[in-house]
Amino acid sequence: xxxxxxxxxxxxLAVNDEWGLNGKVAIVTGGGSGPGIGNGRAAxxxxxxxxxxxxxxxxxxELAEETVKLIEAEGGSAAAASYDVTVASxxxxxxxxxxxxxxxxxxxxxxxxxxxxGTVVEVSEADWQRAFSVNVDSVFLTGKxxxxxxxxxxxxxxxxxxxxxxxxxxHNLTPYSASKGAVHAITQxxxxxxxxxxxxxxxxxPGPMHTPIMYQFGMNEExxxxxRNASVLKAEGTGxxxxxxxxxxxxxxxxxxxxxxxxxxxxVSLRGPDRxx
Ligand SMILES: NC(=O)c1ccc[n+]([C@@H]2O[C@H](COP(=O)([O-])OP(=O)(O)OC[C@H]3O[C@@H](n4cnc5c(N)ncnc54)[C@H](O)[C@@H]3O)[C@@H](O)[C@H]2O)c1
Numbered sequence: 465x466x467x468x469x470x471x472x473x474x475x476x477l478a479v480n481d482e483w484g485l486n487g488k489v490a491i492v493t494g495g496g497s498g499p500g501i502g503n504g505r506a507a508x509x510x511x512x513x514x515x516x517x518x519x520x521x522x523x524x525x526e527l528a529e530e531t532v533k534l535i536e537a538e539g540g541s542a543a544a545a546s547y548d549v550t551v552a553s554x555x556x557x558x559x560x561x562x563x564x565x566x567x568x569x570x571x572x573x574x575x576x577x578x579x580x581x582g583t584v585v586e587v588s589e590a591d592w593q594r595a596f597s598v599n600v601d602s603v604f605l606t607g608k609x610x611x612x613x614x615x616x617x618x619x620x621x622x623x624x625x626x627x628x629x630x631x632x633x634x635h636n637l638t639p640y641s642a643s644k645g646a647v648h649a650i651t652q653x654x655x656x657x658x659x660x661x662x663x664x665x666x667x668x669x670p671g672p673m674h675t676p677i678m679y680q681f682g683m684n685e686e687x688x689x690x691x692r693n694a695s696v697l698k699a700e701g702t703g704x705x706x707x708x709x710x711x712x713x714x715x716x717x718x719x720x721x722x723x724x725x726x727x728x729x730x731x732v733s734l735r736g737p738d739r740x741x
Contacts, residue, residue, distance in 0.1 A: 477512070477513070477515065477539040477541070479514060481514075481515060482514075482717070483514040483515075483716065484719075485511060485514035485515055485714065485715050485716075486514065486516070487516075488515070488516045488517070488570040488571060489516065489519070489562055489565075489566040489567075489568050489569050489570050489571070490511045490516045490519070490570065490571035490573065490714060491518075491519045491558065491559070491562050491569065491572050491573070491606075492504050492507050492508045492518060492521065492573040492575055493522075493547075493549045493558075493572075493573065493575050493576045493602065494521070494522060494549075494575040495507070495518070495520035495522055495528055495573075495575065496522030496527020496529075497527060497531070497675065497677070497703070498527050500675070501676075501702065501703040501704065502675040502677060502703050503575055503670060503673060503675060503706040503707065503710075504520075504522075504531075504573065504576075504703075505530075505534070505703060505707075506704045506706060507573050507575065507706065507707040507711065508520045508535065508542065509531070509538075509540075509707065510704075510707040510708060510710070510711045511571070511573075511710075511711055511714065512535040512540030512541060512542050513538065513540060514715065516541075516570075516571065516714075517541045517543075517565070518535065518540070518541070518542040518543075519542070519545055519558070519561060519562045519565065520535075520542055520543070520544050520545070521545050521546070521549065521558055522546060523547075524546065528544035528545060531544070543565055545558065545561055549574075549576055549602040550597045550598055550602055550605070551605070552605050552608070555602075555605040555609050556609045558606070559609040568617045569613040569614055569621065570614065570617070570619065570621050570714075571623070571714040572606060572607075572622075572623045572624070573623075573626070573714065574602060574603045574606055574607075574623065574624065574625045574626060575626045575710075576598060576602050577599055577628065578594065578595055578599055578640070579628075579630075579637065579640050579677075579681060580594075580595045580639040580640045581636055581637055581640075582636065582637075582638060582639065583638055584638055587639050591639060592639050595639035595640060595642075595643045596639070596642075596643045596646070598643075599640070599643035599644055599646070599647060600650065603625050603650050603651075604650065607623065607650075607654055610623070611623075611654075614661070614663055615661045615663070619662065620661060620662020620664075621662070621664075622663070622664045622665075622666075622714045622715075623654065623664070623665045624665075624666055624668055624709075624710045624713045625647050625650065625666075625667045625668075626647070626667070626668050626710075627645075627647040627648055627651075627667050627668070627669050627670075628670060629669055629670065629671040629672075629733050631645040631647070631648060631669065632645075632669070633735075647667060648669075648725050651665050651667040651725065652665075652723045652725075656723065659722055659723075664713070664718070664719070664721065664722040665722060665723065666713040666718070666722060666726065667724070667725045667726065668706055668709045668713065668726055668728055669725060669727040669728065669733070670701065670705075670728055670729065671694075671701060671730055671733070672691035672692070672694060672695060672700050672701065672729070672730065673700065673701040673702060673703060673706060674688070674700040674701070674702055675702070675703050688700060695729065696731030696734055697730040697731055698730075699730055700730070701729070701730055705728050706728055709726055709728045
């Protein structure tokens with residue numbers, strides 16, 4: 465097969481344009497991480513390797529800048545920006561930022577997320593609302609501004625929303641499970657509403673990924689072993705596994721796929737209540 469090898473538009477990277485992402489513009493929210501490779505950081509790097517210009521957005525600018533440094537070290541094209549995607553005006557500014565830098569918007573990875581333990585009895589109203597704000601409002605608000613920009617561009621676009629296996633295999637994470645379940649529903653609603661605009665919307669459902677944020681939830685070797693045992697592959701995933709699924713859904717390789725919810729979880733979702741055995 466004849467492979468096209470192109471110079472990525474506006475960058476020093478030579479890319480094989482098998483993904484159809486060369487010269488496209490992508491926003492990755494929660495694209496910082498640290499220290500190490502989170503889901504958003506991995507997606508940002510893989511999109512840039514495919515020739516996309518990537519606006520790496522994080523609440524913490526220095527985390528986004530770290531991702532951009534990694535991309536630029538490989539010759540890719542990216543810029544870091546700090547926006548809080550739970551705030552409408554900041555989502556509007558984020559989209560305007562991508563347009564002013566590169567003149568178009570093609571792809572959006574809604575990667576921010578907030579894990580939260582507790583039952584309905586235990587969780588406060590304020591925490592419940594915070595979980596929905598970060599996990600669901602962010603998808604609503606980024607879409608509100610990104611979709612019209614994609615439509616104006618005239619070539620459609622692609623969006624990926626990141627949920628969690630906790631949405632379908634809940635276990636003492638009720639605000640997280642409920643809000644990530646809403647991400648599945650909004651994904652399908654967005655896909656149904658905007659297919660006519662040439663905009664595809666899909667959802668990636670991570671399982672036990674070994675990402676830096678897990679250490680904020682008390683990750684240790686014993687818990688890692690439990691997580692490995694929960695999957696049928698007896699392994700944790702990494703941010704790269706999620707990044708690869710995101711790149712697929714944002715690329716032309718999935719151009720006839722929309723409204724889908726894809727578990728990237730080593731088979732955790734196949735297991736029943738005895739899933740640690
Ligand atoms: N790591 C896992 O095992 C796992 C499992 C299931 C689902 N997920 C989901 O994957 C996604 C990314 O997870 P990760 O482990 O890579 O986390 P991560 O911490 O590496 O990345 C999330 C980033 O989002 C940023 N962020 C948080 N709130 C924000 C806001 N309001 N505005 C802008 N930026 C904000 C954080 O600063 C952080 O850098 C989340 O949606 C998470 O729920 C992760």
